Amino acid sequence: PESPLAGFSTALSQTTSISSISSEGREDLQVNRLETQMWIKPDIQKTDVDFSEILNAIQEIAKDVNIFFDELEGVNSPSKDDDSLLHHGNLTSTSDDASRLEVVGEEVPDKNKTNGLYFRDGKCRIDYILVYRKSNPQTEKREVFERNIRAEGLQMEKESSLTNSDIIFVKLHAPWEVLGKYAELMNVRMPFRRKIYYLHRRYKFMNRIEKQISRFRGWLPRKPMKLDKETLPDLEENxxxxxxxxxxxxxxxIIHNKDTFFNNATRSRIVHHILQRVKYEEGKNKIGLNRLLSNGSYEAAxxxxxxxxxxxxSIRTHGAENHRHLLYECWASWGVWYxxxxxDLVRRYxxxxxxxxxxxxxWYTGMLFPAAFIGLFVFLYGVTTLNHCQVSKEVCQATDIIMCPICDKYCPFMRLSDSCVYAKVTHLFDNGATVFFAVFMAVWATVFLEFWKRRRAVIAYDWDLIDWEEEEEEIRPQFEAKYSKKERMNPISGKPEPYQAFADKCSRLIVSASGIFFMICVVIAAVFGIVIYRVVTVSTFAAFKWALIRNNSQVATTGTAVCINxxxxxxxxxxxxxxxxxxTNLEQPRTESEWENSFTLKMFLFQFVNLNSSTFYIAFFLGRFTGHPGAYLRLINRWRLEECHPxxxxxxxxxxxxxxxxxxxxxNNFTELGYPLIQNWWTRRKLRQEYGTQRKASFPQWEKDYNLQPMNAYGLxxxxxxMILQFGFTTIFVAAFPLAPLLALLNNIIEIRLDAxxxxxxxxxxxxxxxxxxxxxxxxxxxxGILSVITNAFVIAVTSDFIPxxxxxxxxxxxxxQxxxxxxCMVGYVNASLSVFLVSDFENRSxxxxxxxxxxxxxxxxxxxxDYRDPPHSAEPYGYTLQFWHVLAARLAFIIVFEHLVFCIKHLISYLIPDLPKDLRDRMRREKYLIQEMMYEAELERxxxxxxxxxxxxKSYHNEWP
Structure with a gap:
């Protein structure tokens, strides 16, 4: 489209100077020169020009420029909520006719009013659904609860289920008066004036970047990862x-229509807030919908x-039927995986x-691309240098070197050359690029977190979350009921609120910490059991009748132990x-966020220790404290500790x-999607058998939604x-497994669409x-991120053979x-890393x-x-050699140098990258100023x-103002 400034160049020159603005669609918009600020007030002196049209044109241009700048920073900007806005542009749809009918005042038939989204009158939209069974004995509690709901101003209708007459659906609708009252109490932010963007000078290199990008547009794909904006509406609140x-x-x-001023998500949130505060019985604990759900009074809400x-x-020819359909086509469909x-649509819905x-x-998935690429490069570097690796060559050619048995009695002697395959596989992951990759991943983790803070700040600004603080958060009903007798003045609001005494809080935290410690001990005990299994099984597999298992007893032990683990x-x-x-419930957290944080920390500690304890054992303890032939260390003086492979x-x-x-x-992917798919399929199958396909299709929306699976009780x-546990696997031991970021990336590409x-x-x-x-x-x-630096330093220094x-x-x-x-320079390394043992010195049981x-x-x-030990006929048989102490000193030195170097780099990066982008900080300051100005102007206009x-x-009054 042509620039909207084409007809207003003379008028605009009175306010701001724009040297040239050309447009080839939003993506190609370039601003060559803008004055330091552009602000046009509506109260401009009268001229022959229609300034309302000028203001609209400037708003459109400013919006396009802002979108262009945001896109350079990776900020998506979609969408308006009215269903009529789902069909726009050149799409052929009945919505255009519907909008014209509304203009002339004719009644428009709305399919949504007949498919179970409204009350029977077709006017009151259903904001919330409660479900209960008539056979449930908690009738009196429900009656009191519903009577109190009506007293709060909510409207109610009841419907029997079409599939089960015992099931009753309670439809709730919040009228305008109730929405307005509680929106004010809940500090719901609503739009009150369209933005007139403040355009300031950007950094000079931004224009240069845009020019460079435009040169490649002839042969590069035209933004294949961008969403099709013809199918996406613009969200008005943006x-x-x-x-x-x-x-x-x-x-x-800005209230065009009171019925749509509060979007559906906000309406349901307000109704839920009311339901959480309504009593169902006399008594301090008899309050809130959650308790009625837990005691079975209601089945679902x-x-x-x-x-x-x-x-x-097709969505391209007829537009989207509703926002759910739009999200499915543009987000949840497998065809848009890239x-x-x-x-913004996800947030809206x-x-x-x-x-x-x-x-x-x-953001995490996008940041995994460079990590996966570098990790794959490290692996391929190991593949390409495999034939030139002197260590693996010596292992494969060492047919005359006989290794001592790795377990008691049943394990045989073996040639070192039998480990040829394992030596080559080890080189794929343990090569010269491993240290570089470990440093890179430590820096990557810091960059990922720092840039996420910037990205989050932009999202928080766009979604009006900057000023959303904890004081707006509600107190949990359970906390209110437990401590309703003890109150104190809130230092912020000055209102009385329930109070938990310090001694009560401390005692509960001590009990909770004791429980956490006990469960961690249970995890350690499980790991100890796995260790015993490995020790016992390696001898069993060594005596197995199948040659394949007998010759690979250690690998078979490791594989089965991992599966059992x-x-x-x-x-x-x-x-x-x-x-x-x-x-967590024992601690009695005050707010929902405190409850979530406490529960999250406990579950993370449990699962992190559970998932990684055996990995820590293999990385840092396996084969480190076994002793040597003739003097093996044993568990309970019985089982010989497991050794590493040659x-x-x-x-x-x-x-x-x-x-x-x-x-x-x-x-995880199976349980997340497979379980609800199977459950929903089984429900649909029963409905088809009982009522047929045609009858099932005519079910109202509340019936269809009730047959879906509820979201997990713990939310997200x-x-x-x-994902956090995956992040730990991707960073903590990445020096030992460079392909971890690639596996995480492939999983997350699927995970996003699975979750959607x-x-x-x-x-x-x-x-x-x-x-x-x-x-x-x-x-x-x-x-x-901090732990990953330490563990990778130890993996390189202790687990791998890089330092030796x-x-x-x-x-x-x-x-x-030299x-x-x-x-x-590695010629003879294998021989130097092996010690000699006299077979006659074996213990009887070994x-x-x-x-x-x-x-x-x-x-x-x-x-x-x-090992690095003296030969049996030396002055100190099997004592440590000088080379052992050199290797030990080098390992300790590497750990210290690596940690300090990487931590310095991490802190430097954190210092250099500000949490808020400069342009966002300026926009926030400017917006704060403009909001004050517009409030004054609106009051003056009134x-x-x-x-x-x-x-x-x-009428005339003295001393009128203004």
């Missing part, structure tokens, strides 16, 4: 300033979806809390959830991470926990809750003293049944093992209008 709703200042707000998510017609998410989760998940993890998770819930322990860690990561993500907790499909199609519509950020999860992410190889190359190898560390005569035709006299009315009525 173009308006908002303020807490006030009935006294109602004339300041939920807001309605906005119709079906499917349509017979597209950006319509976050599901609320800010769910919108922030998907914003964070999308996974099963134990999943079983303990069920127990942890119940314990965490009990301990090629090292890193292969065990890789197997542990790979199997756990793949199995857990696959299981499971979604966040899954689940929210839109398989779950009842959740309550639209507000949230300013991702809560305590951000602190947990920062803690994981480096010490050998510079101190003991052919290039010692300052080189190439592959030629002596193998085989004497090794199959290797040389005579009983073996010596065997080798991984007073002037009243003055004109007085004069018209012939």
């Amino acid at each position: 173009d308006c300033y908002t303020a807490p709703f006030s009935q006294q200042r109602i004339h300041h707000f 939920f807001p309605l979806h906005e119709g079906s998510y499917r349509s017979k017609n 597209k950006y998410q319509p976050l 599901f609320g800010e809390k769910i919108g922030l989760y998907f914003a964070w998940l999308g 996974f099963c134990i993890i999943m079983l303990l998770n069920v127990l942890y959830e119940k314990v965490a819930l009990f301990l 090629s090292g322990c890193l292969i065990d860690l890789c197997m542990q991470m790979g199997i756990i990561m793949v199995l857990k993500q696959t299981w 907790f499971d979604e966040y926990l899954e 499909y689940k929210f839109v199609t398989q779950w009842r519509r959740p309550l639209a809750s507000r949230a300013k950020d991702i809560g305590i999860w951000y602190g947990i992410l920062e803690g994981i 190889r480096l010490v050998y190359a510079y101190k003991y190898g052919p290039c010692a003293g 300052g080189e560390a190439g592959q030629k 002596e193998p049944t085989s004497n090794g005569s199959e290797f040389s035709g005579s009983p073996l006299k010596y065997c080798r093992y991984r 007073l002037q209008k009243e003055r004109k009315e007085r004069k018209k009525n012939g």
Whole structure:
């Protein structure tokens, strides 16, 4: 479209100078020069030009420029809520005819008024649904509760279920007076004036970047990841300033239609707020819908979806039927897996809390691209350098080196060359690029968190969450009921509120902490059981009749132990959830966010320890404290501790991470989507058998939604926990498994669409809750980032052979003293890393049944093992060599240097990246100023209008103002 400024250049020159503004659609809008500020007030002196048209044109241009700048920073901007706005542009739809009918005052038939979204009168929209059974004995409580609901001003209708006459649906509608009253109490922010954007000078390089990008548009795909804006409406509130709703200042707000002023999500949130405060029986604890749900008085409570998510017609030709259909086509459909998410639509339909989760998940997934690419590069570097690796060559060629048995009696002697495959696999993950990748991932975690803070700030500004503070949050009904007798003045509001004594709070926290400690001990006991299993099983597999298992006893032990560990993890998770819930309720948190934070911290600690304890054992303890042949350390003086494979322990860690990561993500995806799919399919199947397809299709919306699965009782907790644990796997041991970011990326691409499909199609519509950020999860992410630096330093220094190889190359190898560390300097490393043991020195219970005569035709006299110890005939048999102490010192030095270096880089990055983008900070200051100005102007306009009315009525007052 042509620039809207084409007809107003003369008038605009009086207010601001714009050298050139050209437009080829919103994406190609370029602003070459703007004055430091552009602000046009409506009270401009009269001219021959129609300034209302000028203001509208400037608003459109300012909006386009702002969208262009936001898109450069990765900010999506979609959508208006009225259903008529779902059909616009050149789409052929009945909505255009409907809008014309509304203009001339004719009644428009609305399909939504006949499909179960309205009361029987077709005028009152259903804001909330309660479900109960007539056979339930809690009749008196329901009657009192419903009578109090009506006393609060809510309107009510009841319907019997079409499939079960025992089920009753209670339809609730909040009229305008109730919505206005509670919107003011809840500080709901509503639009009161359209934005006139303040355009300031951007950094000079922004224009240069745009010019460079435009050069490549001829051959680059035209933004394939962008959403099709022809199918997406514009959200009106994004173009308006908002303020807490006030009935006294109602004339300041933009109210085109009282029925649609509060969107559906806000209406249901207000009704839910009322239901949480209504009594159902006399008594301090007899309050709130949650208690009625828990004692079975009501079976379910939920807001309605906005119709079906499917349509017979294409969204491109006929537009979207409703916002649910629009979300399905543009977000939950598998065909748009590569597209950006319509976050504003998600927020509009599901609320800010769910919108922030998907914003964070999308940001995390996008940030995984560079990590996955570098991790894949490290792995491919290992593949390409495999044939040139001197260490793996020596292992594969060491047919004359006989290794000592790795377990008592049944494990045989083995050639070192039998470990050839494992040595090559180890090189794929443990090579020269590993250290670089570990440093990169530590920096990546910091950059990810710092830029998420900036991204969150932009989202919070766009969604009016900047000023949303805890003082607006409601006190939990359970806390109110428990401590209603003890009150104190709120230091902020000055009103009395329930109060929990310090001694009571401390005692509850002590009991809760004791419970957490006990459950962590249970996890450690489970890990100890796995260790015993590994020790016992390796001997069993070594004596197995199948040669494949017998020759790979250690790998078979590791694989089965990981699978058993996974099963134990999943079983303990069920127990942890119940314990965490009990301990959290015991603490009696004051607000819902405090309850969520406390529950989240407990569950994360339980599951993190449960999931990673065995991984920590393999990384830092396996094979470290086994002793040496002839003097093995044993558990309870019975079981010999497990040793590492001759090629090292890193292969065990890789197997542990790979199997756990793949199995857990696959299981989570199945349980998240598979369970509700199966449940809903079974319900639909029964309905088809009983009522037929045609009858089922005519069910009202409340009946269809009731047959869907309810959202998890803990909200988004499971979604966040899954991703946070994945983030831990991706960063904590990434030096041992560089492919972890790639696996996480592939999983998250699927996860976003799985979660979207689940929210839109398989779950009842959740309550639209507000949230300013991702809560305590951000602190947990920062803690994981710090822990990842420490663990990766230890993995490189202790678990891998990076440090021993480096010490050998510079101190003991052919290039010692020359300052080189190439592959030629590693000649003889394998022999130098193995010690010699006299077979006759074996303990009786450790002596193998085989004497090794199959290797040389005579009983073996010596065997080798991984360690730096003196030979048996030295002055101190099996004592540590000087090389051992050099390697130990180098490992400790590396850990200290690595940690300090990476922590310095992390803190430097955190310092250099501000939490708020500069342009956002300027926009916030400017908006605050403009809001004050517009409030004054609106009040002045009202007073002037009243003055004109007085004069018209012939009334005169002294000392009138203005």
